[in-house]
Amino acid sequence: MMSLSTDQPVSLRRKLSAAINRHPRAKLILLLTPPMGWMGVVYLGALALLLASAFWRLDPLTSAVVRKAGLQNFQTLLHDSIYRKIATRTVGIAMAVTITDIVLAFPLAYYAARLASSRARAAILISVTLPLWSAYIVRVYAWRVILDESGLVNWTLRKLHIGGIDISFTNWAVWITFCYLWLPFVMLPIYAALDRIPDSYLEASSDMGAKWWSTFRRIIVPLALPGIVAGSIFSFSLTLGDYIAPNLVGNTQFIGNVVYNSVGIANNVPFAAAFALVPVAIMAVYLFVARRMKAFEAL
Amino acid sequence: MATSVETGRTRFWMRIGAIASLAFLYIPLLVIVLYAFNSSVAQAWPIPGLSTRWFRVAWENREVRRALLTSGKAGLGATGIALVLGSLAAFAVHRFRFFGRETVSFLLVLPIALPGIVTGMALNSAINASGLTFSLWTVIVGHATFCIVVVYNNVLARLRRTPTSLTEASMDLGADGWQTFRYVIWPNIATALVAGGLLAFALSFDEIVVTNFTAGTQTTLPIWIFNNLRLPSRFPQINVVAMVVVLASFVPVYLAQRLTSEMGGALPGGTRERKV
Numbered sequence: 001m002m003s004l005s006t007d008q009p010v011s012l013r014r015k016l017s018a019a020i021n022r023h024p025r026a027k028l029i030l031l032l033t034p035p036m037g038w039m040g041v042v043y044l045g046a047l048a049l050l051l052a053s054a055f056w057r058l059d060p061l062t063s064a065v066v067r068k069a070g071l072q073n074f075q076t077l078l079h080d081s082i083y084r085k086i087a088t089r090t091v092g093i094a095m096a097v098t099i100t101d102i103v104l105a106f107p108l109a110y111y112a113a114r115l116a117s118s119r120a121r122a123a124i125l126i127s128v129t130l131p132l133w134s135a136y137i138v139r140v141y142a143w144r145v146i147l148d149e150s151g152l153v154n155w156t157l158r159k160l161h162i163g164g165i166d167i168s169f170t171n172w173a174v175w176i177t178f179c180y181l182w183l184p185f186v187m188l189p190i191y192a193a194l195d196r197i198p199d200s201y202l203e204a205s206s207d208m209g210a211k212w213w214s215t216f217r218r219i220i221v222p223l224a225l226p227g228i229v230a231g232s233i234f235s236f237s238l239t240l241g242d243y244i245a246p247n248l249v250g251n252t253q254f255i256g257n258v259v260y261n262s263v264g265i266a267n268n269v270p271f272a273a274a275f276a277l278v279p280v281a282i283m284a285v286y287l288f289v290a291r292r293m294k295a296f297e298a299l
Numbered sequence: 300m301a302t303s304v305e306t307g308r309t310r311f312w313m314r315i316g317a318i319a320s321l322a323f324l325y326i327p328l329l330v331i332v333l334y335a336f337n338s339s340v341a342q343a344w345p346i347p348g349l350s351t352r353w354f355r356v357a358w359e360n361r362e363v364r365r366a367l368l369t370s371g372k373a374g375l376g377a378t379g380i381a382l383v384l385g386s387l388a389a390f391a392v393h394r395f396r397f398f399g400r401e402t403v404s405f406l407l408v409l410p411i412a413l414p415g416i417v418t419g420m421a422l423n424s425a426i427n428a429s430g431l432t433f434s435l436w437t438v439i440v441g442h443a444t445f446c447i448v449v450v451y452n453n454v455l456a457r458l459r460r461t462p463t464s465l466t467e468a469s470m471d472l473g474a475d476g477w478q479t480f481r482y483v484i485w486p487n488i489a490t491a492l493v494a495g496g497l498l499a500f501a502l503s504f505d506e507i508v509v510t511n512f513t514a515g516t517q518t519t520l521p522i523w524i525f526n527n528l529r530l531p532s533r534f535p536q537i538n539v540v541a542m543v544v545v546l547a548s549f550v551p552v553y554l555a556q557r558l559t560s561e562m563g564g565a566l567p568g569g570t571r572e573r574k575v
Contacts, residue, residue, distance in 0.1 A: 138544050269427075
């Protein structure tokens, strides 16, 4: 039993606690200042600097950053066809990955939400959640090992007498790896959306004579759509900003690679900053559309 | 199953699709685990035999041990900061209505909502501009920034499920603010804090993008893997390190999931409570 003794330290504490209670504003400020100060100074400050440096440029002679605002970097991005090509390639693979992941995730999400026993459902959810949070670099590396000339995929294909394929270090390998990496991010929101469809809707549909396909197309898909869009936000955004997977399993450049190399090799931070704003701009548009489709309620 | 809206054929194909997707998720990880026990230097499937020799080689590699230590320190440091700042923010948002309340969640989630390369580059330019040197500390600052939201989400979810009547009863019975916190609020949120901390540690332990931009010459385990992939002779050790990274991040996430699932789950997928 806790004792409400009235010895000295307690009464001091009481005074303090009462003082804070009398001034809720003070309490709020005490609670909020450390986290918001951190995010404001460390993160927003850094983002603002990044945004500003996108308008700076390198002095061609000394390679020093010239802190004078201008649109040179964006002009380079627009006029140099190589960057247009890289941006198009990046958006293209992001779309391909998103569509593939929706196709792969849907049956799993549907099975977990509607067909599995509660124990199987719990097992599926934890199996999908584990790789969502962890082992990113290992999961990229695994595909390098598997798609290798003497890896598991080629061994299996040869056993099946189909003959080997040589897709390691190609865009096919990048596509497979991205699909693999983001599948959990796509599956969980679809699951959440399907899980919320009341059984009675589907029963009503079939009671009134709708065939399964018709119920699926006219009831299930429209109600799952916010979840599908929510999942696609992740697969799209994560693909746009990634440079590790193309670096380890591919041989072409994506937006992330150009940004990374501009910082690490060319030391051209202003140009890297400008190119890094491209995925941010694309995602801003994407999020705006997703919001109109009520995707955030499924997150 | 009470309902049978789905035809037998649909059930069959959904089940096949589900099994295929789960196999797709786990076969690559199993391959890595098997390769870690490869008795040969050659990276070829199937492996000729099982052996633990590469575990010894990897353990005796000083670089690997130093990277393990760096990853551990970075994870603990980031988790510590995230626990303090994340729970302060959660308490503020839960307890008070104030101008800009929605902005708090938005600001905290921003580092993981934006592509990692944007967060990484932003921190990189900030470190450069501020004249700080790249060190373990800059890694910790970078990791803490994207870990705060994990603790925040877990603690806030738990606070929202804790009835306010408990706090009111405690105050009515004469407890002061500290006693109410210590004996009423703390026991309720302790497991949420542990779960949030475990997740933050797992996120930090295998992070590579922000690390690449904030680490300078520091090498964490994921960075060690990334750098050594150029050297085929290192592959056997990489397999071992990869397996360790999988375990070191799977175990905390699994524990966190167990801790929160009793309370309805604060992780994605923990939506059962919403179903009537």
